[in-house]
Amino acid sequence: MNPPSHSPVAQRVAAFLADHDAMGVRLAVAVSGGLDSMCLVHLLLELGIQPALVHINHGLRGEESEADEAFLRAFAQAHDLFLHTERLEVTAYAAQHQLSTQAAARALRYAVFDRIVADPAAVGYLLTAHHADDQAETVLLGLLRGKGWPILSGIPAQRGRYLRPLLTTHRAELKAYQQAHGIAYREDSSNATDDYLRNELRHHVVPALRAINPNLIEHLAERLQSYQEQLAWLEAHAWPGPAPVQALPGGRWAIAVPDTAPATLQRLSFALVRLLPAPFYQSLVRVRHLLSLWPLGKGARLSFEGYTAWREADHICLVPTAPALADGPVPVALGAQIAFAAGTLRVDTVESTEARSAAAEHLDADRIVPLSPEAPLLLRPWAEGDRYQPLGLAGTQAVSDILTDKKVPSHLRRSFWVLVDAEGIVLLQGHSPAERVRLSPATRRVWAVHWAPGAELPG
Numbered sequence: 001m002n003p004p005s006h007s008p009v010a011q012r013v014a015a016f017l018a019d020h021d022a023m024g025v026r027l028a029v030a031v032s033g034g035l036d037s038m039c040l041v042h043l044l045l046e047l048g049i050q051p052a053l054v055h056i057n058h059g060l061r062g063e064e065s066e067a068d069e070a071f072l073r074a075f076a077q078a079h080d081l082f083l084h085t086e087r088l089e090v091t092a093y094a095a096q097h098q099l100s101t102q103a104a105a106r107a108l109r110y111a112v113f114d115r116i117v118a119d120p121a122a123v124g125y126l127l128t129a130h131h132a133d134d135q136a137e138t139v140l141l142g143l144l145r146g147k148g149w150p151i152l153s154g155i156p157a158q159r160g161r162y163l164r165p166l167l168t169t170h171r172a173e174l175k176a177y178q179q180a181h182g183i184a185y186r187e188d189s190s191n192a193t194d195d196y197l198r199n200e201l202r203h204h205v206v207p208a209l210r211a212i213n214p215n216l217i218e219h220l221a222e223r224l225q226s227y228q229e230q231l232a233w234l235e236a237h238a239w240p241g242p243a244p245v246q247a248l249p250g251g252r253w254a255i256a257v258p259d260t261a262p263a264t265l266q267r268l269s270f271a272l273v274r275l276l277p278a279p280f281y282q283s284l285v286r287v288r289h290l291l292s293l294w295p296l297g298k299g300a301r302l303s304f305e306g307y308t309a310w311r312e313a314d315h316i317c318l319v320p321t322a323p324a325l326a327d328g329p330v331p332v333a334l335g336a337q338i339a340f341a342a343g344t345l346r347v348d349t350v351e352s353t354e355a356r357s358a359a360a361e362h363l364d365a366d367r368i369v370p371l372s373p374e375a376p377l378l379l380r381p382w383a384e385g386d387r388y389q390p391l392g393l394a395g396t397q398a399v400s401d402i403l404t405d406k407k408v409p410s411h412l413r414r415s416f417w418v419l420v421d422a423e424g425i426v427l428l429q430g431h432s433p434a435e436r437v438r439l440s441p442a443t444r445r446v447w448a449v450h451w452a453p454g455a456e457l458p459g
Helices: 008-019 035-046 063-078 090-097 101-116 132-144 149-153 171-181 197-212 216-238 262-275 284-291 399-405 410-415
Strands: 027-030 052-057 083-087 125-127 245-248 252-256 301-304 307-311 315-320 330-332 338-340 343-350 361-364 377-381 417-421 424-428 446-453
Touching (some): 035 171, 052 063, 052 101
Antiparallel strands (some): 252 315, 417 424
16 A cells, blocks of 8 residues: 655655755744644644644734634644743833844744754754745845845755745645645734735735736745855855854854954955844944954954944954843742843743753752742842852852853953842853752752843844
């Protein structure tokens, strides 16, 4: 008996996964509950793949957002799929960082995604449901907003451990697949409005262009694939050896400049334009202005939008000009998303068995001495004299010594924060929890500490 044949779209997805060595590894899918992501999940199920689901509740549409999450919980249960959900404080984050709602939602969403894919043993790849129409809209948006030349590369099919297997599939194909298989999905009411520029393009501009050229999406896809291949070659040859930048805590960057030979600076500029955050990302003019610090000598400074740069002996420092929070402590309530100078933090109550496999630091809740019922923990910058006993060590260590051992430059050490209870430090940012709150076979209640660094790279 012949095995059942798969739909053409499923065959395309299977070929994509095989080409990216993603068959046979643990896959997760970012799901909103909308048509695109639900079709992607069903395509994987058709291929016999049981993905984990990751849903971000941005909380921007009130009861509609809650209904989306409830829909996905029921779907995951019906199909015996693991579902990871997180709630984000998008509005507060946008106001705090002077971002648009959409930009803030993306930054927080990808901070969660980055944390999930940080453990290859838990998740091999995270799949998103971007498709060919999204690709075309993204390029048109970039051109309208005056973004740099790399916008012609569009949405990459792979970025690290993110995969987008539907980039050669059109929205109309997904709609046909949904109707043929009776796939239930949630309609986001904001998609019907013209409140966002992308929606205006989708509803008015793209249809007008397709009236002139019915094959617009196909032609753009072909051109973009060629551009992506050329840019990949350029990136591979622009800078030999290790990346010339290092991301540091607190959204800071260190840029190595080996010499001032024109050819070196040109190659370095092409590398940095893809590696640094905004306003340098995709801007050769700003990157070259930044590199003009080097011949000015140690101590020279320049100011940019959101950053201050200065020349050190062997590198250029790039530091955010305004931290997300003041230097004072921040009470930490369970489940609250906290944005601070070095990123975001949230402490959740989880099941013990779930906690041991999650990508987070875990504390025995019964060993914590709460500061108050409403906010049991406190987040603050570390201070001179701070000590604690890291996990697995016999005695206490000074936080300053720990940072020295981690080779954190002296001018960056003040960007590290600690989480404390009534008895002292339970966790140093980027380091292990305190021995006194470690999990054990007797652990009954677990708190998971999710920390995501700031200054996420675009793309």
